[in-house]
Structures are given as C-alpha cells and as structure tokens.
Amino acid sequence: MSAHISIDSDGTWLVPDNPKIAFIQGDGIGTDIWPGARMVLDTAVAAVFSNQKKIDWVPVAAGADSFERTGKWLPEETLETMRSLKVAMKGPLATPVGDGIRSLNVQIRRTLDLYACIRPVRYYPPVPSPMKHPEQVDMVVFRENTEDVYAGIEWASGSRESRQLLGLLKTHLDCDLPGSCALGVKPMSPEKTKRLVKKACEYAFENNRKSVTLMHKGNIMKFTEGGFRRWGYETALESFGDRMITEDLLYEKYEGIVPDGHVVIRDRIADMVFADVLLKPEQYDIIACPNLNGDYISDALAAQVGGLGIAPGANIGQACAVFEATHGTAPDIAGKDMANPCSMILSGAMMLDHLGWHTAGDAVRKAVARALAGGRVTPDLAGRLTGAKEVSCTRFSHIIGEKLVAGS
Ligand code: NAI
Numbered sequence: 001m002s003a004h005i006s007i008d009s010d011g012t013w014l015v016p017d018n019p020k021i022a023f024i025q026g027d028g029i030g031t032d033i034w035p036g037a038r039m040v041l042d043t044a045v046a047a048v049f050s051n052q053k054k055i056d057w058v059p060v061a062a063g064a065d066s067f068e069r070t071g072k073w074l075p076e077e078t079l080e081t082m083r084s085l086k087v088a089m090k091g092p093l094a095t096p097v098g099d100g101i102r103s104l105n106v107q108i109r110r111t112l113d114l115y116a117c118i119r120p121v122r123y124y125p126p127v128p129s130p131m132k133h134p135e136q137v138d139m140v141v142f143r144e145n146t147e148d149v150y151a152g153i154e155w156a157s158g159s160r161e162s163r164q165l166l167g168l169l170k171t172h173l174d175c176d177l178p179g180s181c182a183l184g185v186k187p188m189s190p191e192k193t194k195r196l197v198k199k200a201c202e203y204a205f206e207n208n209r210k211s212v213t214l215m216h217k218g219n220i221m222k223f224t225e226g227g228f229r230r231w232g233y234e235t236a237l238e239s240f241g242d243r244m245i246t247e248d249l250l251y252e253k254y255e256g257i258v259p260d261g262h263v264v265i266r267d268r269i270a271d272m273v274f275a276d277v278l279l280k281p282e283q284y285d286i287i288a289c290p291n292l293n294g295d296y297i298s299d300a301l302a303a304q305v306g307g308l309g310i311a312p313g314a315n316i317g318q319a320c321a322v323f324e325a326t327h328g329t330a331p332d333i334a335g336k337d338m339a340n341p342c343s344m345i346l347s348g349a350m351m352l353d354h355l356g357w358h359t360a361g362d363a364v365r366k367a368v369a370r371a372l373a374g375g376r377v378t379p380d381l382a383g384r385l386t387g388a389k390e391v392s393c394t395r396f397s398h399i400i401g402e403k404l405v406a407g408s
Contacts, residue, residue, distance in 0.1 A: 002056030026091020028329025029339035036397025114315035127306035142200035143294020154184035309340035367404035
C-alpha cells in the first residue's frame with residue numbers, strides 16, 4: 001500500500017517504502033524523456049532495494065496538455081496535490097505566450113515556496129566540453145529562488161506607476177532619474193538569504209564538501225548583495241559553530257588545509273567567480289548566491305560540462321521539493337524521440353537522494369556515466385563525439401536501465 005511522505009516536528013522527512021510522488025510529464029520533449037526516466041528510476045529502486053521499495057507515481061496536470069483538457073495551464077488541484085504529496089518530478093513546461101500570463105515554473109516555485117534552486121554540476125566523460133579539464137568541475141549551485149530583481153516587481157517606461165515612483169524618488173529621496181525610466185525593485189532580506197545559505201551549508205556538511213562560496217556583487221550593490229554576503233556569513237558562523245571556519249582561520253590555524261568534518265565559508269565577487277570557474281574550477285565546491293547571479297552561473301557551468309541536456313536540478317522548500325529537467329521543451333526536436341533524457345534522469349537521482357535513498361541515487365548516476373562512456377548516445381551528443389553511434393531517446397534510456405541492472 002502506498003502512503004504519503006510526511007515531515008515531523010523537527011523538520012525530518014519521513015519516507016515510507018511505497019511513497020506517492022507526483023509527476024508532471026511536461027510539454028514538448030517532456031513526452032519523449034519522461035517514460036524512459038521513470039523506467040530508469042523504477043529499475044534503480046527495485047534493483048537496489050530488492051523490490052522492498054517502490055514509488056507510486058501520481059500524474060498531475062500542467063502545461064499545454066492541461067490547458068487543452070481543462071482550460072487551465074496550472075490547475076489549483078495540481079498545486080494542492082504537489083503540496084500534499086510533498087515531492088514531485090517535473091518535465092519542462094512551455095511558458096504560455098501573451099501579456100499577463102506568468103511562467104508556470106515561477107508560479108509553482110512561488111506557490112510552494114521552493115526557495116532553493118539546487119544545481120549540481122559535474123562532468124560525465126566523454127561528453128564534449130569547451131574546457132581542457134572539465135573533470136575538475138564538481139560544484140553545486142544554491143540559488144535563492146524568491147527574491148532579487150526576479151521577484152517580478154517592475155513598471156514599464158512611461159506607465160502611471162513608474163511616473164508615480166519617479167516622483168516619489170525625486171521628492172522624498174533626492175533621486176532625480178530621467179522621466180522615461182522603466183523601474184524595477186530588487187528586494188533582498190536577511191530571512192530569505194539566511195534560509196538559503198543555511199541549506200547550502202547543511203548540504204556541504206552532509207556531503208563532505210570543503211567550502212561554501214557566497215557569490216555576490218556587494219562591492220557595487222552595498223545593501224542588497226552586500227547584505228547577502230553579510231547575512232550569509234552570519235548564518236554560516238552562527239548555525240554551525242566551530243565546524244564552520246572562515247578563510248582567515250583556515251590559514252592562521254590549519255595551514256590552508258580544511259580539517260575533516262569542517263567546511264570553509266568564504267565570499268567572492270560574482271564577476272570573479274565567472275573567471276575562476278574557467279581558470280581554477282577545482283577551487284570551487286558549493287556556491288550560494290542570489291537569484292540573478294544564480295541564473296547566470298548555473299547555465300554557464302552547465303555549458304562548461306557539456307550543456308543543458310544533462311544538467312539536473314531541484315527546487316526545494318521547507319515542506320515541498322520539486323525535481324526537474326533544467327532545459328526547456330525543445331520544440332525543434334519534440335515528438336521525434338531524439339532528446340537527451342539525462343537531465344530528467346539525473347534530477348530523478350537527486351530526488352532519490354532527497355528521499356534518503358542515496359544508494360539508488362548513486363546507482364543511477366553510475367549507470368548514466370557508464371551509458372555515456374559506452375558511446376551509443378542521443379543525437380545532441382553523437383554529432384559532437386568522434387566514433388559515437390546515434391541512438392534514440394528511448395534506446396538510450398534502455399541502455400541506462402541495462403547498465404543499472406548489470407552494475408547493481
Ligand atoms: P530549450 O532548452 O527548450 O532549447 C534550447 C536548445 O537546446 C534547443 O536547440 C533544443 O533542441 C536543445 N535541447 C534542450 N533540451 C534538450 C535535450 N534534453 N536534448 C537535446 N537537446 C535539447 O530552450 P528554449 O528553446 O529557449 O525554450 C523552449 C520553451 O521551453 C519555452 O516555452 C520556454 O519558456 C520553456 N522553458 C521551460 C523551462 C522549464 O520548464 N524548466 C526551462 C527553460 C525553458
């Protein structure tokens with residue numbers, strides 16, 4: 001009998017052996033990649049736990065398919081089911097075109113308060129990469145998901161609201177801007193910064209990582225991004241005691257070598273991070289950053305290790321977690337059984353980790369690595385790999401499933 005996941009009073013997730021988990025297949029290539037991804041995840045769980053555990057997948061409606069059937073892009077029922085089941089997998093969703101229609105992804109993140117966007121980035125050989133040593137990239141980006149200029153508070157040039165606000169700025173704050181300005185607001189708060197940085201630090205300790213880097217532009221935006229830096233240090237040092245050390249202490253007391261069980265908290269200016277992750281990627285581990293920086297660095301890092309087709313992602317809150325492919329609906333190849341399913345499958349591996357089923361998550365990652373190394377890959381990779389043989393999305397998913405059974 002399947003059952004609901006619950007969370008106890010101290011925040012521990014309680015996962016039954018047969019948890020109900022919601023899934024949104026998604027638009028475009030969602031229909032190509034989801035069946036294979038589901039098969040791989042089910043195979044991993046069955047093989048690792050000798051059929052003692054099994055996911056009960058609960059389909060929920062969202063996107064173009066939902067609109068056709070119900071007239072709603074994102075029915076309230078879908079959000080309610082996701083909230084009640086607590087964990088969901090999600091394929092890509094097309095953003096409906098038209099004024100006043102918000103991105104479905106943003107609506108899901110806002111409504112369920114999924115405040116941390118988590119993107120692990122590592123290299124799977126022989127995926128083509130523009131870097132000489134892509135194997136040195138092994139980072140996890142924690143991006144704040146609810147604040148910053150992405151909060152969607154902005155007014156068009158010449159609008160009544162922007163004229164009003166320009167007047168207020170001039171009269172009350174001595175800030176004289178051109179009357180034609182469009183305006184946006186960049187909210188950043190200690191509470192929301194701290195919960196994000198705390199999550200990044202917890203992850204670092206749980207996964208034996210060495211450092212958490214606060215990535216910010218506090219040199220220019222003193223109170224918003226500068227605040228992120230300050231609040232980040234505060235929460236890291238207050239919440240984890242002696243186990244969290246600053247860079248100064250690392251050199252004063254530990255000769256630059258991070259002692260076991262400790263994590264270094266440090267900060268870097270955002271533009272420097274972009275240079276560093278190309279020039280000395282081995283020096284970066286966990287990166288915690290505000291929304292806009294996180295958007296840029298996640299995709300840049302994904303490109304460094306071979307592109308969005310393989311990069312997994314998760315959006316996690318206090319009471320709900322959604323695991324999703326990081327790419328879009330790829331309308332150019334949708335329905336052609338050509339898409340690379342790895343992003344969805346590796347997001348599923350993150351979900352298995354979140355359930356506490358780490359051995360199954362590891363088994364999936366190993367099987368993906370073996371399948372990629374085998375050289376029979378989807379067209380996005382085959383075209384760029386000498387000696388590779390092109391296979392369909394379905395076939396490639398089955399190859400991953402076979403590696404899994406052979407390797408478990
Ligand atoms: P996209 O990621 O769908 O496609 C960009 C390029 O990458 C295309 O050439 C596509 O063929 C290729 N590509 C993407 N995923 C692939 C995969 N798994 N295997 C092989 N090739 C792959 O980005 P685009 O074209 O900007 O957006 C299309 C739609 O997707 C839009 O409606 C957009 O709003 C939506 N979108 C949704 C996201 C989500 O649900 N998380 C994220 C990004 C975009």
